Amino acid sequence: MNVVIHIGPPKTGTSAIQKWLNENREFLNENGLFYPEHSLDINGVSSGNLFSLYTPINNDLVLDGNKLQLLKNSHTASGARTLLLSSEFFFNCVEELAEVFPQAIFIGYLRFPLDVAESSYNQGVKRHNEVRAFGLPSLPEAHQLNTLDSVISVVGKQRFILRPYHDKCFVGGNLVEDFLSQINVAPKNIDSMKINTSYTLEGLEFKRWFNQLPLDTLQGDMDTFLQGQQEGIIDYSFIPPITFEKLRNEFTSQLRSFCHRYEVNEAETFIEHCKSIEQKPKLPQFISNETFEIMLRRFLREPKVLKKVLYLYESEWKYQSVEKSPERLSIVEACLPRAQKVLSKIRALLGRAGA
Numbered sequence: 475m476n477v478v479i480h481i482g483p484p485k486t487g488t489s490a491i492q493k494w495l496n497e498n499r500e501f502l503n504e505n506g507l508f509y510p511e512h513s514l515d516i517n518g519v520s521s522g523n524l525f526s527l528y529t530p531i532n533n534d535l536v537l538d539g540n541k542l543q544l545l546k547n548s549h550t551a552s553g554a555r556t557l558l559l560s561s562e563f564f565f566n567c568v569e570e571l572a573e574v575f576p577q578a579i580f581i582g583y584l585r586f587p588l589d590v591a592e593s594s595y596n597q598g599v600k601r602h603n604e605v606r607a608f609g610l611p612s613l614p615e616a617h618q619l620n621t622l623d624s625v626i627s628v629v630g631k632q633r634f635i636l637r638p639y640h641d642k643c644f645v646g647g648n649l650v651e652d653f654l655s656q657i658n659v660a661p662k663n664i665d666s667m668k669i670n671t672s673y674t675l676e677g678l679e680f681k682r683w684f685n686q687l688p689l690d691t692l693q694g695d696m697d698t699f700l701q702g703q704q705e706g707i708i709d710y711s712f713i714p715p716i717t718f719e720k721l722r723n724e725f726t727s728q729l730r731s732f733c734h735r736y737e738v739n740e741a742e743t744f745i746e747h748c749k750s751i752e753q754k755p756k757l758p759q760f761i762s763n764e765t766f767e768i769m770l771r772r773f774l775r776e777p778k779v780l781k782k783v784l785y786l787y788e789s790e791w792k793y794q795s796v797e798k799s800p801e802r803l804s805i806v807e808a809c810l811p812r813a814q815k816v817l818s819k820i821r822a823l824l825g826r827a828g829a
Contacts, residue, residue: 477578482562486583508554522561568625585639587616587725608712638744674706679761711754
């Protein structure tokens with residue numbers, strides 16, 4: 475059984491690859507690859523094939539034997555030579571998957587650790603309710619490289635295809651085309667649309683403040699809104715320049731050592747680009763209350779958002795103790811329509827819910 479498993483890792487364009495694979499399953503099958511279908515959210519983001527193999531049990535993900543057998547049966551029924559799987563969650567399950575699929579080949583991308591640090595923080599604010607300001611540990615480590623180093627030593631480097639995550643190293647200058655080249659598929663229907671785009675600085679700080687509050691179903695609405703808000707500061711860094719230079723040199727050294735041990739494709743080109751990377755402008759992690767209010771008023775114009783905000787404000791937010799910029803709760807209240815008709819409907823709903 476031929477198996478290829480794309481493991482990400484996180485922050486290496488996994489969503490873009492998965493979106494293309496999911497939308498071109500028939501084309502892949504014609505080329506001898508079976509890629510199990512999975513859902514995508516409104517922004518084209520997904521967990522890939524995670525739930526084709528794993529089941530959540532007691533706040534953990536457990537390899538499901540029944541799902542595994544169903545997956546194998548589906549692959550056989552497809553008539554394809556190769557089973558292709560993709561999920562960045564597989565990055566932390568390589569040893570287990572290597573036992574389940576003894577012939578599997580793992581594809582992973584290497585991103586410069588300094589880029590990963592800032593991008594991961596942005597993702598923490600977007601998806602994981604991070605409220606803390608950006609910070610680095612006193613002894614930053616290249617966690618992705620260390621994890622790969624560990625699993626490769628157990629599984630064997632002959633089972634890995636490692637590619638640089640850098641547009642100057644991609645085949646055809648495009649991540650999806652680069653990935654397809656590793657599975658011997660000619661590119662088709664490839665566009666340059668970005669998936670899971672980073673927030674502007676204003677968007678990041680807007681969301682970081684709201685992470686103090688329960689967002690419930692508003693979470694997706696806010697993410698969609700902020701990914702679409704590209705007016706503002708796009709290029710920024712929170713790392714002090716002296717620290718940035720020190721980390722760039724240290725991480726370049728670690729990357730060079732890793733690439734030489736595991737014969738990474740395009741290693742020298744990749745290292746040279748990382749060594750010369752320039753820091754984006756260092757800016758304070760802050761937006762004014764005026765900017766916050768402007769963004770809030772825009773957000774409240776989004777379809778269905780106003781009712782959700784009204785409900786959350788009346789039921790929970792106005793009773794919350796907010797540590798960071800508590801005055802912004804008053805701004806939220808002031809931006810909500812004062813029409814008693816609307817508010818009375820919300821209060822009536824709450825009254826029925828409590829009855």
